[in-house]
Amino acid sequence: MLTNAPRGTKDILPDQIAGWLLLEKKIRELCGLYGYEEIRTPTFEHTELFQRGIGEGTDVVDKEMYTFTDRGDRSITLRPENTASVVRAYLQNKLYANAGLVKLFYVGSMFRYDRPQAGRLREFHQFGVEALGEKNPAVDAEIILLAWEFLNSLGLTDLKLKINTVGCPACRPIYRQKLTEYFTAEADELCGDCRRRLTKNPLRILDCKVDGLKDFMEDAPKIETCLCDECREHFAGVKTLLTAAGVDFAIDPRLVRGLDYYTKTAFEIQYAPLGAQSAVAGGGRYDGLIREIGGDPTPAVGFAAGLERILLALDLQGLSPAPTKKITAFVVAGGEAAQVYAFKLLTDLRRQNISAAMDFGRKSLKAQMKQAAKSGAKFALIVGEDEVANSTVTVKNLETSAQESIPVAQVPDKIIS
């Protein structure tokens, strides 16, 4: 259908723009406050970047990417997320050169071939933040705080912050092994999905909605028992700092991340009323990614937030901003003779920074007045033969219905006052 946007895409119409602008404004303010700078990376990258960065075997890479071959026979992929690109840009442009800690943020569309649903589109928008070059848990805390404050500053309530640690290459394999053993013993009780996860990614069994409630889940090995000293201390550090900052968080040992690059801290902010797509922001530490992509081993933390989901949440709470109001003055022209005079008036007003409109369809005076009222304009500026002859304008205040004729030259002052 020629008149339908592709499945999973949406037009953002004029009456929705206010919400987007609000988010973008908040994002830029807050990032400025925290000392993060904006970066814009290409919408598409070499497919290889995502395969390496996100990890083969993840759903995102295996079945959700928009991948195509370009005319030069390169495999190209529309970015399904922005962290890999930011890391690539960090390395390519040697952003590490002048700074210890590089702090970046981005806003843009991402692409994932998913089954569309409310809060899940194929082209969707994310705001994200990345801090590269520091392993101290203070960075984790700063990032989590930034995400948390962002959502709270919008007025959202009922947000839940969950944190966890997923270990590092030194200790995660041990935990993974333990889990595999434990769940293999329970294999008969597992759902079909989880039986598959058993070999692919046993950590995911922990947050399975079907098996999550079953008895054996209670006694499943906890990651605390496997953490190496470094990971344990790191996690303790994050918790201490978040507590110090007065943030209310819950430790969720079942929280795992779907992308391979995460290490240590993982977190998610949920807004339950959104239903199935309740994760509104999520992220964590990814100390292994930069090396994976070819740089020197560099610790890093980041998160991404889904803007459509946030907008949905704002809507649910009645916090969506009203569409911005339009125009100050509406010029009404009576008869042929006044057309040029009216057009000149219109232009002069705009040059004086007064927003103005008029009807170009030569409608009746009455119809034009209706239009003026509908436009939300505060003033109707009526010009007809008399006004042309005397170089005046009849200024009618549409809110009070008061009107008077004044010389054209005085119109801007009259309106501004």
Next chain:
RNA sequence: GCGGCUCUGGUGAAGUGGUUAACACGUCGGAUUGUGGCUCCGAUAUGCGUGGGUUCGAUUCCCACGAGUCGCCCCA
């Protein structure tokens, strides 16, 4: 990728196997002399997601596809 539900005008919607597809909002026009918001009058789907099929006849029944929605999955 899997399953459930839904699909009538710009919007909210009523409705029937068969003459003009309610009603409301909106939009447009009008109610004598250059003026809006109230009121009144009039107009506004040859069309019922798309394509097939059943039928003498389908918007109403059946099938497929599409889109939306909810859940699974995944994730932001």
